[in-house]
Amino acid sequence: MPKKYDYIIAGAGLSGLSLAYRMRKSASHQNASLLLLDKDTKERNDRTWCFWSKKEDLFDEINYKVWPKIQFADSEINQTYNIDPYKYKMIRGIDFYKHVLSFLNTCDKTDFVSSGIENIEETASEVIITTSNETYSAPWVFKSYYDNLDFSKSNFVWQHFKGWIIKSELPVFDKDKAIFMDFRVPQDDETRFFYVLPFNENEALVEIAVFSEAIPKPSFYDPFLKEYIKEKLEINTYEIVEEELGAIPMTDYNFNKIKSNKVIHIGTSGGQVKGSSGYAFYRIQEEMDRLMGYINQNKLADYKRPINRYHFYDRIFLNAILTGKTNGAKVFGKLFKKLSPQTIFKFLDEKGSFFNDLIVFTAPPTWPFTKAFFQELFKR
Structure with a gap:
């Protein structure tokens, strides 16, 4: 018989650990049993996350460094910018793992198993996960890695x-x-x-x-x-x-196409990496906050990754650089030559008005994006 839990997180990376941390900080879910599965023990510094923010954030206490200024350079400009009210923050992978796992180790009904996942089977009432050593089950599974997906029709x-x-x-x-x-x-x-x-x-x-x-x-x-x-x-x-x-991975693939009733895809598997820039840390934190709302209201069956106009913008950008209409150096060079970092950050955060979006899109040469726009518009 599978060992039963209320929730299983398959993949204890950035999104999985961020979600587990929030669940255990939530008073309403401290009594729910939780299992985290990952083949890696998270004992090495395997990555660095950087992000800009203009507020206090959940993991500020483990910021390794914070910079009030940034520099941009290309063949035409070499300029330093004060990015107030933003700060550019850095968190080391090892500090994040230690911080979250040390907290989770103090929580009841919380297990971490270092084991590779061999199979995930979804039934009408639960999800069964088979590892190399054991079998587990839960009504809901959060999966942060994706299996082989067909990106051939996506950028x-x-x-x-x-x-x-x-x-x-x-x-x-x-x-x-x-x-x-x-x-x-x-x-x-x-x-x-x-x-x-x-x-x-x-x-x-x-x-x-x-x-x-x-x-x-x-x-x-x-x-x-x-x-x-x-x-x-x-x-x-x-x-x-x-x-x-x-x-x-940077892609405009619609991850909502991954059909499952009781497996919620998060992080990279949930399309939470920004398609046109690769930035992930801040986007994942925001999405885990949104997901917690569904968990707290017992409405996980209604959860879907949001698709907005910025997803189409990512398609246009990726089309333009992948088909040789332009390249990243030209695009970002024109952006930083004409616009403030604050305006660019707002756009990349998907927080700007439509007018702000127009300012950003018209800063680089518009013809490459115009061609990409029509190709993407009629592609599917």
């Missing part, structure tokens, strides 16, 4: 990246300024940019991100990192303290 690109945390002998970094995007790197018909996140005057994460259809070998990034550190940051002597390597 899809990988944002993949590699970064080095470097320590310089000399104080070379501005600890109050994050380099948000630096496109001064050969684009080679892709979208490539650097970002630099200083922890102090001597230490920073230097990372290159690339938008492309395929993910290259880890060694691909190294010559770019070495050249950027030497030529743009003008650092000749440094120590590589830590490496970061990863990939984020």
Whole structure:
């Protein structure tokens, strides 16, 4: 017989742990039994999350660094911006895992099992999960990873990246300024940019991100990192303290197509990665807050990922860069040349008015987006 729980979270990554944290903080769900399943034990620093915010956030106490200023650079401009009332925040993966898991370990009826999931079967009354060691069941399962999906009819690109945390002998970094995007790197018909996140005057994460259809070998990034550190940051002597390597799916796929009655898809599996930028942390936090509303009202059967006009905007952007009508360097270069970061953040947060959206869309050359608009309009 399967071991029974009230809720199971399949995948204890950002979205799964964020949801579990909220459920256990909620007075109405402290007595519900909860199981988290993940093959990884979450004991290493495997990623970094950055996001902008103009308010106090749930996980502010584990912010590793906060910057009041950002810098944008390309072949035409190199400018620093004060982003008040926003702050640019960074949370390390290991700090997030330790913070959430240490709290969950103090909660009753809460189990964490490190095991790979072999099968998820949905019946009329429950969901049965089979792992390599055990079988579990619950009326509701929250699933944060997706199996093989057919993206062939959607726009899809990988944002993949590699970064080095470097320590310089000399104080070379501005600890109050994050380099948000630096496109001064050969684009080679892709979208490539650097970002630099200083922890102090001597230490920073230097990372290159690339938008492309395929993910290259880890060694691909190294010559770019070495050249950027030497030529743009003008650092000749440094120590590589830590490496970061990863990939984020950017797509306009409609994740509401995944049909299930008792499996709620969250995080990457729920389409909560911003299709046109790859930003996920803040969007996932907002969506977990919204999902908690359905849980608290016992209306999980009504839950759906929201689809708004910004989903269509993502389709237009992805179409334009994937078909060679333009590229990310040109688009973001024009945006930062003509608009304030605050206006851009509002648009990327999907918080702007329609007038604000028009301002953003008309900042870059409009013809590539006009062509992409009509292609997407009549595609499906």
